[in-house]
Amino acid sequence: MSDAVSPSTALPSTSPPTVQKRHLRRVVLASLIGTTIEYYDFAVYGTAAALVLGPLFFPSESATASTLAAFLTFAAAFLARPLGVMMFGTLGDRVGRKPALVAALLLMGAATVTVGLLPTYETIGVMAPVLLVVCRVLQGVSLGGEWGGAVLLAAEHAPPHKRALFASIPQMGPLLGFLLSSAVLIPLIDIVGMQQFRAWAWRIPFLISAVLVIVGLWVRSRVGESPQFAAAERTAPAARFPLVTLVQRSPRRLMLAIGSAVGGSALYYLTIVYTLSYAPTELGIPQRSVLAAISAGAVVAALVMVPFARWADRVGRRPVMVYGMAGSVVWALPMFGSLSTRNIWLITVAFIIGQVLQIMTFSPMAAFMAELFPARLRYTGASAAFILANTIGGGFAPLVASWLTTLWESPLVLGVYVSMLCLVSLVCVVKLPETRDEEFDVRES
Numbered sequence: 001m002s003d004a005v006s007p008s009t010a011l012p013s014t015s016p017p018t019v020q021k022r023h024l025r026r027v028v029l030a031s032l033i034g035t036t037i038e039y040y041d042f043a044v045y046g047t048a049a050a051l052v053l054g055p056l057f058f059p060s061e062s063a064t065a066s067t068l069a070a071f072l073t074f075a076a077a078f079l080a081r082p083l084g085v086m087m088f089g090t091l092g093d094r095v096g097r098k099p100a101l102v103a104a105l106l107l108m109g110a111a112t113v114t115v116g117l118l119p120t121y122e123t124i125g126v127m128a129p130v131l132l133v134v135c136r137v138l139q140g141v142s143l144g145g146e147w148g149g150a151v152l153l154a155a156e157h158a159p160p161h162k163r164a165l166f167a168s169i170p171q172m173g174p175l176l177g178f179l180l181s182s183a184v185l186i187p188l189i190d191i192v193g194m195q196q197f198r199a200w201a202w203r204i205p206f207l208i209s210a211v212l213v214i215v216g217l218w219v220r221s222r223v224g225e226s227p228q229f230a231a232a233e234r235t236a237p238a239a240r241f242p243l244v245t246l247v248q249r250s251p252r253r254l255m256l257a258i259g260s261a262v263g264g265s266a267l268y269y270l271t272i273v274y275t276l277s278y279a280p281t282e283l284g285i286p287q288r289s290v291l292a293a294i295s296a297g298a299v300v301a302a303l304v305m306v307p308f309a310r311w312a313d314r315v316g317r318r319p320v321m322v323y324g325m326a327g328s329v330v331w332a333l334p335m336f337g338s339l340s341t342r343n344i345w346l347i348t349v350a351f352i353i354g355q356v357l358q359i360m361t362f363s364p365m366a367a368f369m370a371e372l373f374p375a376r377l378r379y380t381g382a383s384a385a386f387i388l389a390n391t392i393g394g395g396f397a398p399l400v401a402s403w404l405t406t407l408w409e410s411p412l413v414l415g416v417y418v419s420m421l422c423l424v425s426l427v428c429v430v431k432l433p434e435t436r437d438e439e440f441d442v443r444e445s
Contacts, residue, residue, distance in 0.1 A: 023224075024157060028169050030223040031154040034105050035173025036180065037212045038146045041112040041139060042077070043174075043181035044205045046273040049073070051287070052198045056120045057129045073133055077140030078395020081387045084144020086243050089380030092149050093242045097156070097226045097379065101149040102217065108142035109213030111135045116206025148383030151366040156228035161313060164436075167366035168309035175302045175359075178272050182295045184208060186288065228375055242380035246373070254385060256428045257372055260321070261389030263422030264361045267328060267354065269394035270414060271297070274401045275339070278414075282405065285342055293348040297355035304356055305363050312364035316436045318429055321368065324360030325426040331357055332422060333415035340411050361425070371435035393421055 045053075049070035054060075058069035084104070092100035115135045121128040150170035158166030184205045192201045239245035246254060272294055279285040312320045331354055338350035365386070373381030404413045 024166075026219070026223050027157045028154060028166065030101075030220045031150040031170040032173060032176075033216045033219050034101060034146055035150045035170045036176045037105065037173075037209065037216050038108050038143050039174040039177025040180045040212065041108055041177075041206075041209055042143065043178040043272060044112070044185070044209075045077075045115065045136070045139070046269075047181060047185055047276060047291075048202055048205070049273070049277075051276075052202050053132075056122075056198070056202075057118075057132050059121050069129075072399065073129070073136050075395045075399055076133055077136040077143070078391040080137040080140030081144035081391050081395075082384070084141035084146075085148070085380065085383045085387050086144075087141065088145020089148065089383050090242055092145070092152070092379030092383075093376055094238045097149050097153050097229055098220070098223065100145055100379065101153065102220055104142045104145040104149065105213060105216050105220065108139055108146065109209055109216075111138035111142065112206050112209040116203040116209075144383065144387050147386055148369075148379050151370055151382060152228075152379055153223070153226060155367055155370045156226035163371070164312040164317065164364050164367040165306065165309045167370060168305055168312075168363045171359075171362055171366050172302055172305050174268065175298045175305070179295060179298050179302070181205065182291060182298075186291065189288075228378075231375075238376055242377050243384060246377050246381050246384065249377075250373070250381075253372055253432070254381065256432050257369060257381075257385035258388045258392070259428035260368075260425050260432065261362075261365060261386055262393035262428075263325060263328060263418065263425035264358050264365070265390045265393030266397045266421045267332065267358045267418050268362075269390075269397045270336075270401055270418060271351065271355065271358075274398040274414075277398075278401070278405065278411070279339055282409075283339055283342060283411070285339070285344065285347075289344045290347075293344060293351050294355075296348050297351040300352050301355040301359040305359055308360050308363035309367075312367070313436070316434045317364040317368040317371075318432070318434050320364045321361050321429050322426065324357050324362075325422050325429060327357040328354070328361065328422040329419050329426060332418040333412060336415035336418070337410075337412045339414075368432075368435055371438045372432070 053073075054070040057073075060069070088100045088104055091103065112135075115132065118131050118135070119128055147170070150173070151167050154169055155163050155167040188201055188204060189197050275294065276287065276290055279290045280287040308320055308324075335350045335354040338347045341347070366382075369382040369385050370378055372385070400417065401414055404417060405411070407413070
C-alpha cells in the first residue's frame with residue numbers, strides 16, 4: 001500500500017482557495033451525476049413496468065398478473081443490491097472510492113442499454129423474461145455500490161461544518177433521476193402515442209442511458225480520490241472482508257441504521273412506482289395526471305433538499321430526521337387517502353407535502369450514515385445500511401401494496417403501511433447517537 005498521495009487527491013487541502021472551490025464543484029457534480037443516472041435507469045424501468053413491460057415480457061390473460069410479474073422483476077433488482085454492497089463496498093474500502101464508482105456506473109449503463117435492446121416474449125419466448133431479470137439483477141448490483149460511493153465522495157471532501165450539505169447533493173439523484181425519466185417519457189408518449197410507445201418506443205428511454213453514462217464517466221474521470229480514504233489507507237489497515245468485520249464489530253448500530261431508512265424508502269417507492277399503476281387501473285385517475293402530481297412533488301422536494309441539509313449542519317442530523325419521520329407517520333394516511341377523492345389538485349398538494357417530509361428525513365441521512373462508521377469500513381457500512389433499508393422498505397413495497405389493496409380496497413391501506421414503517425424508522429433514529437460533531441477521522445472502530 002503506497003504512502004504517497006496523488007496531487008489530485010491532495011488538491012482540496014493544499015491548493016489556493018479558488019482551485020479548491022473548483023475542485024469541490026467537480027466533486028459535487030461527479031457525485032450527483034452518477035446517482036442521477038443510476039436512479040434515472042431505475043425510474044425508467046419502474047415507469048415502464050407500470051405501463052408496458054408486463055404484457056411484453058410476462059404475457060397473461062390477467063393484466064394484473066402481468067403487472068405483478070413486472071413488479072417482481074423490479075423487486076429482483078433490490079434483492080441483488082446487497083451483492084453490490086459486498087462487491088463495491090469491498091472495492092471501495094480496500095482500493096478506493098473512485099474505482100468503485102466508475103465500475104458501478106459502467107455496469108448500470110450496460111445493463112440498462114441491454115434492456116432497451118431485448119427482444120420480447122413474442123419474439124424469443126421464455127428467454128425474454130429471463131434476460132430481463134438478468135439485466136435487472138445487474139442494475140441492482142450496480143446501485144448497491146453507487147449510493148455509498150457517491151455520498152462518501154462528497155462527504156469526505158467536505159469541510160466539517162458543511163458535511164450534511166455536501167452529502168445531501170447525491171441524495172438529489174433519486175429525485176432528479178425520476179424527473180429526468182418523466183421529462184423523457186411524457187413528451188415521448190405525447191409524440192408517438194401510447195400504441196406506438198407500447199410497440200417500440202418504450203426502448204428509447206433505456207437507450208438514452210448510454211449517452212448519460214458517457215457524460216457521467218467523463219465527469220468522474222476529472223475527480224481525484226477521497227482525501228479521507230487516502231489518509232486511512234496510510235494509517236489504518238484494510239479489512240479483508242469489510243462487511244463481515246462490520247457485522248462483527250457493530251451489529252446493533254448497523255441494524256438501527258437500516259431501520260432508520262426503511263420508512264422513507266417505502267414512502268418514496270410507493271409514490272413513484274406503485275401509485276403510477278394503482279391510481280389509473282383501480283381508481284380511474286389518468287396516468288399522465290398521476291405522473292404530473294408525483295413530478296410536482298419531486299420538484300419541490302429537490303428545492304428544499306439543500307435548506308434541510310444546511311439546517312442539519314446547524315442543529316444536528318437527528319432533530320431534522322425526527323421531524324421528518326414524525327411528520328411522515330402522521331401525513332401518510334391523508335397523503336394516500338387523497339387518491340380516493342380523484343381530485344388531481346388535492347392529490348398533487350398531498351403528494352408535495354409527503355415528498356417534502358420524506359426529503360426532510362433523507363437530506364441529513366447521507367451524512368448520518370457516513371458518520372456512523374469508521375473510514376476503512378465506511379463505504380460498506382453506509383452502503384449496507386441504506387441499500388438494505390431500500391431493499392426491505394422499497395423493493396418489496398409495490399408487491400406488499402398490491403397484496404394489501406386486494407384485501408382492503410381503499411388507498412388508505414397504503415397510508416397505514418407507510419405510517420407503520422416510518423414509525424419503525426423514527427424509533428431507530430432516536431436510539432442512534434447524534435453524529436454531527438463525530439470526529440470524521442481514520443479510526444478503526
